């Protein structure tokens with residue numbers, strides 16, 4: 001049914017773009033207000049000389065959630081070309097052990113059995129169980145709002161309850177892995193998946209063992225023009241379908257009348273609307289824009305996910321040992337997470353993630369070089385002495401990469417810039433620079449996140465990394481789908 005209502009969307013990150021496309025497809029007149037002068041939020045890009053970098057996300061999973069937006073708008077999804085990766089990641093351990101993780105489940109099992117001595121059947125059962133968790137409980141959590149009546153009363157939910165003991169809600173991810181696997185390196189490898197939503201494997205529940213299924217079951221992908229293509233093509237799609245964008249237009253206030261929002265103020269100007277979808281931080285929406293500090297503070301206090309320090313280095317040489325995604329593991333993973341979540345400081349020996357998009361897209365670097373996106377996990381910003389921490393960590397990162405790759409990395413840096421938790425906060429409005437909103441360390445974390453609608457303001461809805469179902473591109477896209485369902489029922 002065609003609606004003539006006006007929807008005001010706050011924020012043009014991936015969730016704001018997705019919800020605007022969905023609402024335009026349902027006949028809403030949609031206006032998006034964005035602080036930055038570009039779309040994408042965390043999903044942005046940086047150009048340094050002849051090097052292009054994806055500034056934020058580098059791993060793309062569940063591409064059908066992007067394709068769906070093209071289909072909904074009556075366009076061909078072929079306007080968004082991407083390809084499935086054969087190799088998911090290259091792993092480097094401090095003792096010199098290295099291997100490449102294939103996207104093919106059986107190939108991965110063969111590699112882990114051969115290099116780490118793991119039992120092939122244990123690995124197969126582990127990955128199959130992860131798939132089962134994703135297909136039962138994962139889908140309940142991702143596709144519905146948990147506050148929605150009936151979310152837990154359907155066939156899929158009943159199947160999950162029947163196997164509740166297998167879900168692993170009562171033990172930690174690390175505890176689960178430690179019981180299954182014999183080699184500490186296998187445990188470290190699968191523990192890393194907790195970081196996909198910025199959580200701590202020593203606290204987050206074992207149900208998170210469904211995450212590897214996203215890579216080894218569904219697959220890891222690369223958009224033909226790099227990660228920023230996701231934001232760019234969704235922005236173009238939204239504009240083509242009539243969405244009106246206001247860039248460099250921070251929303252300053254939401255104006256209430258008779259218990260409902262009647263519009264917003266941006267750059268001192270009033271814009272009227274029938275519904276508002278906030279795709280920015282939920283606590284800020286309540287506190288800063290509505291003056292509802294009590295509700296805002298409740299969400300502000302939720303423990304945050306990890307942030308990051310990212311160096312963008314234009315490197316004037318090619319490397320053969322590296323692939324698109326590379327992990328250089330630390331020697332003591334537990335100490336690393338104790339530093340991040342317990343002490344809230346930088347780890348002594350950080351695990352390093354190196355992403356080189358020019359491996360897949362040569363135009364991202366000059367012919368003689370590579371664009372290195374070098375990221376280490378960091379605690380969310382609470383006023384730490386970042387300048388000192390960055391200086392110390394940079395030295396350690398360069399030493400480790402130089403040792404592993406066999407040349408002095410620092411002398412090959414042609415271009416350089418960095419983002420740290422403070423910069424991420426300033427650039428995207430993420431509290432503390434948290435990459436994924438609140439963390440999932442608590443087994444009830446999913447129930448503590450804000451719903452996709454407001455109980456206090458009837459025409460206010462939410463999507464994005466700080467609300468249900470959580471952070472990461474796929475979940476942010478799911479949140480837009482859930483929010484738009486609610487909006488259209490108004």
Ligand SMILES: Cc1cc2nc3c(=O)[nH]c(=O)nc-3n(C[C@H](O)[C@H](O)[C@H](O)COP(=O)(O)OP(=O)(O)OC[C@H]3O[C@@H](n4cnc5c(N)ncnc54)[C@H](O)[C@@H]3O)c2cc1C
Nearest residue numbers: 011013014015035041042057058059251429464465472473
């Ligand atoms: C370094 C990094 C690496 C990551 N790696 C991955 C990865 O590999 N894979 C993955 O899936 N995810 C990854 N993520 C997480 C992912 O980027 C986010 O979960 C997702 O992009 C969040 O989208 P969003 O729409 O919720 O919010 P954002 O992208 O944060 O967008 C919010 C937007 O709202 C705007 N805004 C804020 N306040 C206002 C206001 N008052 N008025 C108007 N506009 C406002 C901001 O400027 C911003 O553009 C990573 C994130 C970072 C930073």
